[in-house]
Amino acid sequence: MQVTSRHFKEGAHAALHDKDIQKAFSKVKGGFPVARAKAASELPEFEDLRDAGRDLKNHILENLDYYLEYFEDQVLLQGGRVHWCSNYAEARDVILQICRDADARTVTKGKSMITEEMALNDFLEKNGIEPIETDLGEYIIQLAHEYPSHIIAPALHKTKDQVTELFHEKHGKYGFTERLTDPQALVNEARSILRDKYVAADVGITGANFLIAETGSTVIVTNEGNGDLTQSLPKTHIAVSSIEKVVPTLEDASLFLRLLARSATGQEMSVYTTFSTGPKRREDIDGPASFHVVIVDGGRSDLVGSDKQDLLRCLKCGACMNHCPVYQAVGGHTYGWVYPGPIGAALNPQMVGLEETRHLPNASTFCGRCEEVCPVRIPLPKIMRLWREQAFETEVTPKPERWGIGLWAYFARRPALYRIVTRIGARTLKTIAGKKGRIVKLPLMGGWSSVRDFPAPQGATFMDQWKKQNRGRK
Amino acid sequence: MPARDKILGRIRHNLKRGPLGEEAANALKARLEGHSRGIVPNRTELPHKAQVDLFVAKASALAATVARIATLDEVPEALRDYLTAHNLSTKIKMAPDKRLDALPFDKTPMLEITRGSAEPSDEVSLTPAFAGIAETGTLCMASGPETPSTLNFLPENHVAVIKASQITGTLEDSWDRLRAEYGVGNLPRTINFISGPSRTADIEQTLIMGAHGPRRLHILIVDDEKKS
Amino acid sequence: MSATAKPKNVALFVTCLVDLNRPSVGFAAVKLLEAAGCTIVVPKAQTCCGQPAYNSGDKKSAKAIATQVIRAFRGFDYVVAPSGSCAGMIRHHYPELFKDDATMMVEVGELASRTYELVSFLHDICGYRPENVRLETTLTYHDSCSSLREMKVKDQPRALLGSVDGLEIREAEDREACCGFGGTFCLKYSEISESMVDTKITNLLASGAETLAAGDLGCLMNIAGRLKRRGEKMKVLHVAEVLAGMGDTAGLGEGEN
Numbered sequence: 001m002q003v004t005s006r007h008f009k010e011g012a013h014a015a016l017h018d019k020d021i022q023k024a025f026s027k028v029k030g031g032f033p034v035a036r037a038k039a040a041s042e043l044p045e046f047e048d049l050r051d052a053g054r055d056l057k058n059h060i061l062e063n064l065d066y067y068l069e070y071f072e073d074q075v076l077l078q079g080g081r082v083h084w085c086s087n088y089a090e091a092r093d094v095i096l097q098i099c100r101d102a103d104a105r106t107v108t109k110g111k112s113m114i115t116e117e118m119a120l121n122d123f124l125e126k127n128g129i130e131p132i133e134t135d136l137g138e139y140i141i142q143l144a145h146e147y148p149s150h151i152i153a154p155a156l157h158k159t160k161d162q163v164t165e166l167f168h169e170k171h172g173k174y175g176f177t178e179r180l181t182d183p184q185a186l187v188n189e190a191r192s193i194l195r196d197k198y199v200a201a202d203v204g205i206t207g208a209n210f211l212i213a214e215t216g217s218t219v220i221v222t223n224e225g226n227g228d229l230t231q232s233l234p235k236t237h238i239a240v241s242s243i244e245k246v247v248p249t250l251e252d253a254s255l256f257l258r259l260l261a262r263s264a265t266g267q268e269m270s271v272y273t274t275f276s277t278g279p280k281r282r283e284d285i286d287g288p289a290s291f292h293v294v295i296v297d298g299g300r301s302d303l304v305g306s307d308k309q310d311l312l313r314c315l316k317c318g319a320c321m322n323h324c325p326v327y328q329a330v331g332g333h334t335y336g337w338v339y340p341g342p343i344g345a346a347l348n349p350q351m352v353g354l355e356e357t358r359h360l361p362n363a364s365t366f367c368g369r370c371e372e373v374c375p376v377r378i379p380l381p382k383i384m385r386l387w388r389e390q391a392f393e394t395e396v397t398p399k400p401e402r403w404g405i406g407l408w409a410y411f412a413r414r415p416a417l418y419r420i421v422t423r424i425g426a427r428t429l430k431t432i433a434g435k436k437g438r439i440v441k442l443p444l445m446g447g448w449s450s451v452r453d454f455p456a457p458q459g460a461t462f463m464d465q466w467k468k469q470n471r472g473r474k
Numbered sequence: 475m476p477a478r479d480k481i482l483g484r485i486r487h488n489l490k491r492g493p494l495g496e497e498a499a500n501a502l503k504a505r506l507e508g509h510s511r512g513i514v515p516n517r518t519e520l521p522h523k524a525q526v527d528l529f530v531a532k533a534s535a536l537a538a539t540v541a542r543i544a545t546l547d548e549v550p551e552a553l554r555d556y557l558t559a560h561n562l563s564t565k566i567k568m569a570p571d572k573r574l575d576a577l578p579f580d581k582t583p584m585l586e587i588t589r590g591s592a593e594p595s596d597e598v599s600l601t602p603a604f605a606g607i608a609e610t611g612t613l614c615m616a617s618g619p620e621t622p623s624t625l626n627f628l629p630e631n632h633v634a635v636i637k638a639s640q641i642t643g644t645l646e647d648s649w650d651r652l653r654a655e656y657g658v659g660n661l662p663r664t665i666n667f668i669s670g671p672s673r674t675a676d677i678e679q680t681l682i683m684g685a686h687g688p689r690r691l692h693i694l695i696v697d698d699e700k701k702s
Numbered sequence: 703m704s705a706t707a708k709p710k711n712v713a714l715f716v717t718c719l720v721d722l723n724r725p726s727v728g729f730a731a732v733k734l735l736e737a738a739g740c741t742i743v744v745p746k747a748q749t750c751c752g753q754p755a756y757n758s759g760d761k762k763s764a765k766a767i768a769t770q771v772i773r774a775f776r777g778f779d780y781v782v783a784p785s786g787s788c789a790g791m792i793r794h795h796y797p798e799l800f801k802d803d804a805t806m807m808v809e810v811g812e813l814a815s816r817t818y819e820l821v822s823f824l825h826d827i828c829g830y831r832p833e834n835v836r837l838e839t840t841l842t843y844h845d846s847c848s849s850l851r852e853m854k855v856k857d858q859p860r861a862l863l864g865s866v867d868g869l870e871i872r873e874a875e876d877r878e879a880c881c882g883f884g885g886t887f888c889l890k891y892s893e894i895s896e897s898m899v900d901t902k903i904t905n906l907l908a909s910g911a912e913t914l915a916a917g918d919l920g921c922l923m924n925i926a927g928r929l930k931r932r933g934e935k936m937k938v939l940h941v942a943e944v945l946a947g948m949g950d951t952a953g954l955g956e957g958e959n
Contacts, residue, residue, distance in 0.1 A: 009891070016893055024678070026901075029876065031679050045513050052512050065485045066494050066502050074659070084478035136685055137676035153676060160678045187674060187682045194686060199594055214506050215661050225672040225687020228627045232664065243481060248506050254645040255512040265675075268532075269610045272687065273667040280663050283619035285570075286591035287663050297481045305488035325880045329897040363891050365884025365898075366757065367847040382798070385757065392759030401890075405755055409763035412718075412749045413770060422722050437957035438930050447889030451896040452927030455723065455938075455955035462716050462725035466744050 001119045001147065003352045005336030008359035012330040020159050021331045028156070032322035035266020036373065043262065053259050054377045056252055057313035060244075061304060067213045067246045068295065074216025078278030080291035088118035091296045095120060095205070095238060098292055099129050102236045104202035108194075110220060110227035111135040112207025113151055113316060114242050114296055116338045117351070120205075131205075132197045134226035136190055143170050149332030149340065152264050152318040157331055160186070194226070204230040204288065208241035209316070210256065211293070214249045217277040218293060221260060221270045228274055237276065237288035242296050244312040250275075256315060259375035264317040299351050308383050311347050313376040320370035320380060326363055335360060342370035346383040354387060358396050361387035423464055426457040509653075511646050518609050518643030525608040526695065529641045532611025536670030537683065538691040546573065546696050549635055550582040553600065556692050557585075562631055567596040571620040574602060574635070591622035592629055599625040603634045603693075604655075605648040606641035610669055613693065614648045616655075617664035626666050632688040634668075637698045710828070712740040713775050715783035715792070715817075718750035719919040724954070727919060730946035731784045731820050737946075738830035740780075747774035751783075751791040757885050761799065768796050772806075772813055780827070781817040784942050785918050786849025789819040794852055819849055820942055821917055825858035831865045837949035838868040842911035843941065844902070844925065846918035847880050859917060859941050866944060874909040876901075883924035899928045907934065913949075915941040926954035 004011070015021045040046045060067060072082045083098075085091035091114075099107060107124060109115065109131055121131045121142065133142040137155035141148060143166050148154030155163075163186055168179045174193050180186050198204075206227050210219040218239040220227040231237045247253050261267040280287030303312050321327040321341025332340035337348045337357070345360040361384035370380045391397045411418045433439045433456030442454045460468075475483075486492055494502070518525055530540050543552050557564050568574055570589040579587055592599060604616035613634055617623040626632060642648055645667075656662060672687030683689055712735055720727045732742050752767030771792065775781045783789040793814045800806040824830040843863065849855040863871055882888060882898025902925060906914055914929075914936055916922050926938035937953040 009893075012891070012894055016897055027679060029879075043515060043517075045515050048513050056512070062489065063494065063498075063502055065482045065489075066499060068482065068485075070502075070506065084476070084481055086477040086480050090477055134686065135676070136674045140676065153679070155676050156679070158677075160680075163677055183677045183680050184682050186677060187685060191684065191686060195594055214509075215659060217661055217665075223672070224674050224685035225627050226685065228623070228666065229686055232624050232627065243485075248502075249509055250649045251509055251511050251646055254649070257645065258515070267669075269612050269667065269669040271536075271669050271672060273612075273669075275661060275665040277661040277663055277665075281618070284617065284622070284663060285619060286622040286624045287617060295481075297477075297484070301481055301484035301488065304485050305490065325882070325898050325901070326891075326894055329894050329901075363887070363894065365847065365880050365882065365887045365895075367880035367884070368851040369847075369878070369880070372851055385759070388757065388759030389761050390759070392761070397759060401758065401886075402760075405758045405760045405763065409755050409760065409767065412752070412755075412767050413763070415747045415749050415770070418749045422718075426722050433957075435957040437952060438927070438955040440931075445889065447892040448927070451888075451892050451899070451931065452924065453930040453955055455923050455926050455930070457723045458725055460725065462721040462728040463744070463746070465725055466728070 001116060001338055003337050003356050005348060005352070005357040005360055008334060008336060008363060011334035011336065015330045015334050020162070021157055024157050024159065025328050025331045028322055028328055032265060032318070036263060036319060036322070039262040039266040039268060043258070046262065049255060049258055050375055050377055052255055053375055054313060056255060057376050060247060061309060061312055064243065064246070064304060067248055068243060071211050071213040071216060071246050074213065075278070075293055078216045080216065080278045080293060083292060083294045085294060085296045088296070088298055091118050091240065091294055092120060092123045094294055095240070096124065096127055096129070098236065098238055099124070099203050102202050104129055106130045106132060106197065106201050107203045107205055108132050108134050108198055108201040108230045108234065109138070110204070110206035110222065110230040111138055111154070112205065112240055113338060114207060114240050114298070115205065116148060117298060118296070132194070132201070134194055134198070134230050135222070136187065136224060136226070139190060139194065140166065147338070150318060150321060151316055151339065157333065198229040198233045201234045203236040203238060204234040205238045205240060206231050208239045208245050209260070210253050211241055211246040212250060212253055212275065213246055215277055217275040219253060219273065219275050221273050223271045225272050228272055231276060232287055235288055236290045236292070238292045238294060239276065240294045240296065242298060243300050260315050260317055263315070263319040263373065263375040303350060307386055308346070308350060310378045311350070311383060313378055314343055314347070315375055317375055319373045319375065323369045323373050325367065325369070326365070342380040346380050346387070349387050354391055355396050358391050419461070419463060422461050426459065426461050429457050430459050432456070509649070514644050514646060515609055522699070525643055526638050526641050529606050529608040529611055530695070532608065533670070533693055534611070536611050538611065538670045538693055540693045540695060542695045542697055544697055547578050549577050549694055550579050550585060552694050553633055554582045554585055556633065557598065560690070563597040566598045566600050567592055567625060567629060568599070569601040569621050569625055571602050574600065592624035592627070594628060596629040598631045598633065599629040600633045600635070601625045603636040603640065605651055606636050607645055607648055607667070608641055609644045613668040615666040615668060616652065616662045618662050623664040623666055626668060627687045630684065630688055631690045631692070633692045633694065635694045635696065637696045639698050710740040711779040712742055713778035713781050714742055714744045715748060715751070715775070715781055715788060716744060717783055717785045717788045717919065719923070720784055723923065724919055724940065726948060726951050727784050727940040727942050730940065730942040730948050731782070733946040734820070734824055734830070734942060735782065738824050738828035740828070743778065745774040751788040753787065753791045754885055756791065756795060756799065765799055768799055772796070772809055775813060779816065780823065781813065782820050782823050783817070784820040784940065786819045786846050786853040786855055787918050787920060789817055790848040790852035792817040819853045819855050819917065821862060822853060822855045822858045825862055832862060832945050833865070835865070835945065835947040836867040837944055839913045839949070840870045840872050840911040841913040841915055841944070842872050842874045842906055842909040844881065844906065844914060844916040844921060845878050846916050846921045849917045850878060855917060862945050863915070863941070869944070872909040872911040875905040877905070881921045881925050883920045885920065888924055896928070899924055903928060903932070903934070906936065911936070913937045913939060915939050915944050917941050922954055930955040
C-alpha cells in the first residue's frame with residue numbers, strides 16, 4: 001500500500017478542519033472505550049488474563065519457529081496446504097496462483113489486515129480477478145476506493161450520508177435505485193447484493209486471528225458472519241496470516257478470545273468465532289474442497305528478539321486507537337499506512353521505514369492510555385520512544401529539533417550557568433508580559449503561541465529566591 | 475532459499491539459537507499435549523442447573539431468544555409457535571441429522587421440512603448444537619455430514635436445538651467434549667461459536683442486526699435433565 | 703502522627719518549570735512538607751530531570767542530566783517533586799535509561815524507590831491532611847497523565863482537597879484524558895494539541911467549577927494558556943498552592959491583582 005505518513009502534519013491539518021471526520025472520530029470515545037470498561041469491570045479475572053496473555057505471547061515468540069512448524073504439520077495432516085512467503089510480493093503471487101488454479105473470476109474476502117498491507121485487491125484486479133470485500137465496512141471503503149481508517153471498524157470515517165450517496169451511485173447496476181437513508185435499509189441492501197457474491201465466488205479469502213498449532217486450525221472472529229460465508233461457500237478457502245498469529249493449543253486460544261472481544265468492542269465474545277481445520281471431509285455436504293494457509297513474514301521476523309519484539313503480541317483489537325486522544329483528533333487516514341493510532345505509530349516505522357514515518361512515533365503526548373488498555377500490555381509509548389531515539393541517532397530527526405535539544409541540554413548540564421540563563425529568562429518574560437501576566441506572542445515559540453497565551457513567570461526563579469532566604473544547604 | 479527456510483532461519487537467528495534441542499522440543503510437545511487450562515472465569519462454577527440458567531441469561535442478553543421445552547418431541551410445536559409468532563416462513567431447511575429426523579413433524583403439518591445444506595433461498599434453518607457455553611451464552615456448532623455449517627449462516631432465521639445436558643461452563647469444557655468426540659488433535663472441518671444473531675456497527679457506529687448472517691437466532695433448550 | 707515521628711529528611715526536586723515559571727508552587731511544596739513533619743533541602747545542582755531530551759530521543763543528553771540528578775540527590779530519605787511527570791521520570795524512566803549499566807543501576811534503583819510525587823507523598827507516606835486551610839471555591843481537578851498512570855495519583859489529591867474548608871470539588875467528564883501538552887508535542891504538533899486542549903477545556907468548563915487545579919505545571923500552563931487565549935475566566939492553580947493555603951495567589955496567566 002502507498003505510504004503517505006510523510007504528510008502527517010498536512011493530513012492532521014486537513015482532518016482537524018473536516019467536520020465529518022471530526023464528528024466520526026470524536027464519537028469513538030463514547031462508544032468502544034465505554035463498552036470496554038464495562039466488559040472489563042464485569043470480569044474479575046480480566047487484569048490477570050492480561051498478564052497471562054502477555055506471558056503466553058512472549059512464550060510463543062520465544063518458540064515461534066517450533067510452533068509454526070508444528071502448525072504446518074497439522075495442516076498437512078488434515079489435508080490442507082501451507083504456503084510460506086517472506087514478503088508481500090511472494091504472498092500476492094502465491095494467492096494469485098491458487099486463484100488461477102481454481103479458475104477464479106471472483107473472490108470474496110473476509111476482513112484481513114495482512115492483505116491490506118500487501119494491497120492484494122489492487123493486485124488481483126490487475127490480474128483479471130475481481131475481489132469483493134464482504135465485511136460491511138470494508139465493502140463500503142472498497143466501493144469508495146479508500147482504505148481502512150480503523151482496524152476493526154474500517155469505514156469509521158464515513159458518514160451515513162456518504163454511504164447513502166455511495167450505494168445510490170454504485171448499486172444501480174444491481175437494480176437498486178432508491179436513495180436509502182435508514183441505516184437498517186442500507187445494511188439490508190448491501191446484504192442482499194453480497195449474498196449473490198458469496199454464492200458466485202470461486203475462492204474465499206479470509207485473514208486469521210489465530211493459528212492453532214495443536215490442530216492446524218485457522219480462526220476468524222467476526223460479528224457479521226461475512227467471514228463464515230466467505231470461507232464456507234466457495235470451493236477454495238485461503239486463510240492469509242502473518243507469522244505471529246500462531247498459538248499452541250485450543251486452551252491458549254480461549255485465553256486470547258476472552259481478551260480480544262472485550263478489548264475491541266466490549267463484547268464478551270464476538271458473535272462468530274470460527275475454527276477451520278483442513279478442507280471439507282469426505283462425507284461433508286458443504287465446505288471448501290481445498291484449504292490453503294498462506295503464512296506471511298513481511299518484516300516481522302526482524303522484530304523477533306529485538307527491542308521491539310513486544311509489538312508482535314498485538315491481537316489487532318483496536319483498543320489503543322479507541323482510547324488515543326491523538327487518533328480521536330486526526331482520524332485514521334492521517335497516519336498514512338495500514339495501521340493507525342498507537343499501534344501504527346509503533347509498528348509502521350518497522351514495516352515501511354522510519355524516514356517515511358518519523359512523525360508517527362513523535363505525534364504522541366505519551367499519555368499512556370494505549371498501554372493502559374492493551375490486552376497484552378504492549379508498552380507502546382516505550383516503543384515510540386525507541387523510534388525517537390533511533391531517529392535522533394540516525395539523524396532522521398530534523399536539524400532544528402536536534403540543535404534545540406542540544407542547546408537546552410548544554411545549559412541543563414551546567415547548573416551555575418543555567419541559573420544565570422533562567423534568571424534572565426524569567427525576568428525578561430515577566431517584563432514582556434507586563435501587568436497582564438501572560439504573553440500572547442512568545443519569541444521563537446510559534447508552536448505555543450499559535451494556540452495559547454504563555455502564562456508569564458512570576459519573577460525571580462525559585463532557586464534565586466530560595467538562596468536569598470539563605471536556606472540553601474548544598 | 476525457500477521462503478520457509480528463510481523465515482524460520484531468520485527467527486532462529488534473531489533468537490540467537492538453532493532449531494530447538496530435543497529437551498526443549500519435548501517440553502513444548504508436552505505442553506501442546508497437556509491441554510492445560512489458563513485462567514478460567516469463576517462465574518461458571520455453579521451447579522449445572524444454574525449454568526443452564528446463566529446460559530439462558532447470557533444468550534438473551536446477546537439478543538438471541540430462548541425457549542425451554544421438556545422433551546425433544548416438543549421441538550416441532552415449539553418451532554411452529556416461534557415461526558408463527560414472528561410471522562416467519564414455515565419452510566424449513568433442516569440439518570440431515572438423525573436426532574432431528576426422528577422428530578414427530580406429523581404433529582405440525584404446516585411446517586414444510588427439507589433436508590440438506592443451505593441455499594440462498596432458505597429462510598429458516600433448524601440445526602442441532604454440539605454444546606452450549608454458559609460463560610457467554612455461546613453455542614458451539616460442529617460441522618459434519620449431518621450438520622452442514624452453511625445452515626448456521628445463510629438463512630435469515632436460525633433455530634438451534636440443544637439439550638440442557640450439552641450446556642457446559644466454559645469454552646474449555648467444549649474443547650474437552652470435542653476431543654472426546656473427535657479424538658485428540660482432531661477437529662471437524664468447522665467449529666462455529668455463535669453468540670447471538672449477526673450484527674454490524676459499520677455505519678456511524680450504529681448497531682444494526684442481521685448484517686450477513688441470521689437476523690434472528692432462536693435457541694430451543696430441551697430440559698433433558700429434569701426427570702432425574 | 704507526623705508530629706511525633708522522626709522528621710523525614712526530604713530533598714525537594716523543584717522541577718524546571720516551577721523554578722522558572724511559578725516559584726510559588728515550590729514554596730507551597732516546602733510549606734506542606736514542613737507541616738507534614740519533614741525537613742527540607744533543596745540541592746543546588748538541580749536543573750531539570752532530563753525528560754525533554756529523553757522524549758526527543760536524545761538519550762545521551764538525558765543520561766548526562768540524569769547522572770547529575772542522581773549525584774545531587776544522594777543521601778536523602780526521600781526525593782519529592784511537585785510534579786508526577788518529573789517524579790515519574792526519575793522513578794520509572796531512569797531505570798530504563800541505565801538498564802545496561804549495572805554499576806549505575808544500583809544507585810538508580812535506590813533513587814527511584816525513594817522518589818515521590820508531592821501530593822501522594824503527603825498523603826501516603828506522611829499521612830498528612832490540611833488543617834485550617836480555607837478556599838471558597840468550586841474546583842475541578844485535572845488528572846495529569848504521568849501522575850495518574852505512572853505515579854498512581856488519583857484519590858490522594860481529592861482526599862486532601864476534601865480537607866480544605868469552603869472548597870467543593872466538581873468532577874469533569876473524561877477527566878483521565880490527556881490535555882494535549884506532552885512536552886515538545888504541543889510545540890511540534892500544535893494543531894493536534896489545540897484540538898486536545900479544547901476538548902479538555904470543554905469538559906472542564908462544563909463541570910461548572912471556578913477553579914482548576916492539577917499536580918503538573920506543564921498541563922496547567924497548557925490549559926491556562928488556552929483558557930486565556932479563549933477569554934475564559936477559570937482560575938488555574940497548582941494543587942500544592944491550594945493545599946498550602948496559597949489559593950489567593952494570582953492564577954496562571956493572570957496579572958497581579
